[in-house]
Amino acid sequence: MLRGNNIPKAEGKLGILLPGMGAVTTTFIAGVESVRKGLHTPVGSLTQLGTIRLGKRTEDKSPKINDFVSLAGLKDIVFGGWDIFEEDMYSAAKNSGVLKNEDLEPIKDFLSAIKPMKAVFDKNYIKNIEGSWVKEAESKYELGEALRQDIRDFKEKNDLDRIVIVWAASTEAYIKSGDVHASLDSFEKGLKESDPDIAPSMIYAWAALKEGVPFANGAPNLTTDIPALYELAEKEKVPISGKDFKTGQTFIKTIIAPGLKARLLGLHGWFSTNILGNRDGEVLDDPASFKTKEESKLSVLEYILQPDKHPELYKDFYHKVRINYYPPRGDDKEGWDSIDIFGWMGYPMQIKIDFLCRDSILAAPIVLDLALFMDLAKRAGMSGIQEWLSFYYKSPLTAPGLYPEHDLFIQQAKLKNTLRYMMEEEQITHLGIEYYENE
Numbered sequence: 446m447l448r449g450n451n452i453p454k455a456e457g458k459l460g461i462l463l464p465g466m467g468a469v470t471t472t473f474i475a476g477v478e479s480v481r482k483g484l485h486t487p488v489g490s491l492t493q494l495g496t497i498r499l500g501k502r503t504e505d506k507s508p509k510i511n512d513f514v515s516l517a518g519l520k521d522i523v524f525g526g527w528d529i530f531e532e533d534m535y536s537a538a539k540n541s542g543v544l545k546n547e548d549l550e551p552i553k554d555f556l557s558a559i560k561p562m563k564a565v566f567d568k569n570y571i572k573n574i575e576g577s578w579v580k581e582a583e584s585k586y587e588l589g590e591a592l593r594q595d596i597r598d599f600k601e602k603n604d605l606d607r608i609v610i611v612w613a614a615s616t617e618a619y620i621k622s623g624d625v626h627a628s629l630d631s632f633e634k635g636l637k638e639s640d641p642d643i644a645p646s647m648i649y650a651w652a653a654l655k656e657g658v659p660f661a662n663g664a665p666n667l668t669t670d671i672p673a674l675y676e677l678a679e680k681e682k683v684p685i686s687g688k689d690f691k692t693g694q695t696f697i698k699t700i701i702a703p704g705l706k707a708r709l710l711g712l713h714g715w716f717s718t719n720i721l722g723n724r725d726g727e728v729l730d731d732p733a734s735f736k737t738k739e740e741s742k743l744s745v746l747e748y749i750l751q752p753d754k755h756p757e758l759y760k761d762f763y764h765k766v767r768i769n770y771y772p773p774r775g776d777d778k779e780g781w782d783s784i785d786i787f788g789w790m791g792y793p794m795q796i797k798i799d800f801l802c803r804d805s806i807l808a809a810p811i812v813l814d815l816a817l818f819m820d821l822a823k824r825a826g827m828s829g830i831q832e833w834l835s836f837y838y839k840s841p842l843t844a845p846g847l848y849p850e851h852d853l854f855i856q857q858a859k860l861k862n863t864l865r866y867m868m869e870e871e872q873i874t875h876l877g878i879e880y881y882e883n884e
């Protein structure tokens with residue numbers, strides 16, 4: 446890994462390619478363009494608004510993150526992607542119903558000019574939608590080669606220096622890692638034989654890694670989370686990260702649960718339900734896609750609360766997550782949490798959270814940060830799983846044998862300490878004893 450001034454600067458243009466150009470993608474692109482035009486502030490983006498403390502508290506040194514590390518500037522970003530629907534980003538944004546006309550009209554021409562490339566799609570992995578803007582080829586291997594060609598063409602056409610890919614397509618049906626995913630050899634053989642256990646997202650990821658392009662996975666599908674693609678990422682020296690953007694309910698859960706655990710308050714049960722009416726909700730109405738999402742959402746409490754270490758507090762807590770497709774709400778999700786806790790002498794208490802959130806509004810800055818940080822990681826020569834980006838994910842990828850960190854504030858400390866490490870600055874431990882020692 447390169448550090449400090451040895452990390453090449455983010456010069457030239459960065460392409461951000463997004464498989465899946467629906468609500469999240471259009472909101473992300475529209476937001477970046479609005480910020481470039483000075484119409485909005487990039488609220489929610491650590492790379493744009495965040496600062497990082499360096500040295501002692503008495504030094505009062507907290508530069509902006511994008512002054513501290515070299516990140517691509519917003520003006521240098523070029524957008525593209527793939528979808529199973531042919532509509533351009535203006536029509537797609539209108540259909541997604543996230544942004545108001547008054548926010549779309551000033552950037553209409555820009556959005557209308559961005560059109561998806563034909564997707565790699567497999568009905569077996571996403572049941573509730575069907576599109577016709579889809580590639581056809583003899584085998585999954587050929588589909589992967591076609592995606593590689595798309596990446597190369599996009600780079601050449603736009604005169605780009607670097608590319609990153611962020612998966613923002615629908616959640617695929619739940620599958621487990623199996624024999625075909627066990628090694629790069631078996632995976633590539635599987636591609637040639639069009640093995641049914643190779644999901645479209647894996648074909649995109651394979652194509653990205655073969656092209657040396659970092660791949661971030663915003664959905665809970667396995668995608669790069671298989672030995673074959675870990676192997677390829679290491680072989681090609683490309684960063685990967687995932688899975689599943691941590692936005693609404695899980696974002697709140699990973700703030701509240703560490704607090705309860707820190708104060709050693711017990712938990713009887715945590716019931717989480719969501720109502721949402723966008724296309725994501727429609728896809729998640731299919732039990733196979735919901736299963737993928739459920740796995741991703743359920744695991745966080747177990748890891749944060751560590752019931753094995755605190756059986757008296759957390760042994761048998763009941764955790765339920767529901768997603769209900771409710772069209773009238775569109776992209777405006779409502780996430781309810783009803784939490785039954787107990788305190789001193791076992792006395793019960795309740796916490797109720799009703800988060801009236803906007804999914805894509807929360808996800809868009811995450812897409813931006815991930816794209817810029819993944820590009821930084823690549824320039825710094827970091828390859829394979831980027832655990833320091835766990836901050837952004839519901840199911841962070843970790844090295845085999847390591848449990849993931851879900852606590853949002855541990856994740857934030859990990860991210861910032863990684864940036865300090867990259868730039869050869871001292872780690873901040875928050876010990877602080879030096880301020881009170883007199884000699």
Ligand SMILES: NC(=O)c1ccc[n+]([C@@H]2O[C@H](COP(=O)([O-])OP(=O)(O)OC[C@H]3O[C@@H](n4cnc5c(N)ncnc54)[C@H](O)[C@@H]3O)[C@@H](O)[C@H]2O)c1
Nearest residue numbers: 465467468469528564613614615616664690692724725804
């Ligand atoms: N919005 C959030 O807060 C949030 C949080 C975590 C994860 N996610 C995940 O992000 C993804 C995108 O969410 P969204 O709200 O934008 O959904 P969306 O349904 O609006 O957009 C997804 C798009 O992907 C397209 N698509 C499906 N399969 C494809 C394929 N194989 N190749 C290319 N395109 C394909 C669909 O046609 C659609 O346009 C979903 O998987 C969702 O679960 C979203």
